[in-house]
Amino acid sequence: MSASIKDNVSEPGRWDESPVLTVENLTMRFGGLVAVDDLSFNVGRGDITALIGPNGAGKTTVFNCVTGFYKPTEGRIIMRHGSAISDAEVRKLTESGEQSMSTAEGAIFLLERMPDFCISRDAKVARTFQNIRLFGGMTVLENLLVAQHNALMAASGFTIGGIFNLPGFRKARQKSIDKAVYWLEHIRLKERADEPAAALPYGDQRRLEIARAMCTDPQLLCLDEPAAGLNPRESSELNELLQFIRSEAGTSVLLIEHDMGVVMEISDHVVVLDYGEKISDGSADYVRNDPSVIAAYLGVEDEEVAEAEAEAAAAAAAAAAAASAAGQTMSGGEPAGEQETKP
Template sequence: MIGDNKTAAPAALQHSWDQDAVLSVEHLTMRFGGLLAVNDLSFNVGRGDITALIGPNGAGKTTVFNCVTGFYKPTEGRIVMRHGDKVSDKLIEDATDSGEQFRVEGSSGVFLLERMQDFQISHRAKVARTFQNIRLFAGMTVLENLLVAQHNPLMLASNYTLGGLIGLPGYRHAREKSIEKSVYWMEQVGLIDRADDPAGDLPYGAQRRLEIARAMCTGPHLLCLDEPAAGLNPRESSELNTLLQFIRKEHGTSILLIEHDMGVVMEISDHIVVLDYGEKISDGDAAFVRNDPRVIAAYLGVEDEEEVEAALEDDANGDAASTGAGLKSNDEAGGAK
């Protein structure tokens, strides 16, 4: 179960996510008064990758998400979102120096998220997110929830409502397209039968799927999911895996997720970043992270250097029990399948 991970490749000097990053978090620091929630954190999210951000409770994962999506203004650091294949470093530096929020040249665009307002991060930088606790518009129907996510193109097509009121053809066309898109996503997440039900009436698992569908309706380049598998049963959890793989494969959307369910993380992640006390303690593919003594120590609360060494040796001996204990939920998830 543990050895068969496809990403277990020899550690290369240059990782793919460093060469072609869609999002770069650089020296991010977030302070709340005297509390240092995130300290000098840097990592890259590769284009088209599923990247997991893991760590014990209170490690600062959600704070990182909040900084990326504009909920918080970081105390220090830069968060760069890249659109297009090859974005030159020069463009990024130019945009940074000019004090602009973003700069688009031809097919490539640079977005400095720490300078942008939250609605622009969604609208221009194309970053979407979901929350740990479900935040659907409970009183609106499933379809309307998906239409709100397409607010900007619709608003434009309706000439800021005036055209929409008198039913101009341009608006009608845009509306049809947005409904088509909504229908497509309702089909993908299996909610097409409940299109006109209030979102608040859906069962929990369906609400989780609807949140992902809604985020996808904004047409994101990067999808940030905060514990998407929380509260899901094993079957729903594996459906979620399939959905995320599908999104990555068919839509080329890069995914950044926070997850405690190690079964999900190890199975679908191309790249894992581990945080503890606001600092990065490990960064690599699943096989690398799983065997990293610092990660095991963080999860087990081992502080003594010798115990870490011992754990490393146990690993080297191929003692599955010790690795299993290191990331215990991995075994649980394995057993559940």
């Protein structure tokens, strides 16, 4: 299958034109349980893509496959660094048996073949979890510095440069501090940089965790229920942060979220799962009005879904007919039944 994901539940969109991530025919089985069944979708470059569905739909399983916690039973997970990478180059990598390949435009990674630490380090995929996992005893600033540990270790020559405080290490350390302060400013926590992370309110801890992930310079940021437990003000601040990450940092976002207000306000693209299968895929407006999505959330029967779809089609046809009749009237014709009979 090409980068364009085409099926009968998908609305075509720009996410198909230059995807940063392609999940292709993904299946995940646990013994006899099929948690995810033949799932395909794209995450557009520079988009916020929401993965939604009822509890138990398979959303977190998909995240675990993308980030390397699980190895999928079947399917490919393709990460692209570069907007002009062709399907032929992806096929070449697949046939080579390798995990990654450099191209003229950047690089390609097959995440299902990579260990989790390589997905984070090399493919530049960062993740947060449902439960906050900050280092509570460390300061707010230190939590952002620890995310840059690999860069600091490399700059220190794996300790020797740090021991002797060599110029290369000093430069890298200052760069790490500057990056941490940059993100503290954008999450409005610069004034609390020296406080323990555990002392922050819940909403601030959520934003700090996202800022820590951003300190790794990810191309794809995966957020697992970032709005869980937030009050309306904190949800609004989260929305602002995610929109900044998309527009200013240029990072693509894939999020799992149950707060439909957050999803519909900030998402460019929504993918809906139910019992491990994709039931809808498109813009927020497309998904919001999809009878299958409404049925999945309200728990109605398949027959009712078919009836709702038929009613929607009939209503659309009636609206089109009415618009056509109105157009004829505006063009100078008289409605049928009201024309005068000329002698």
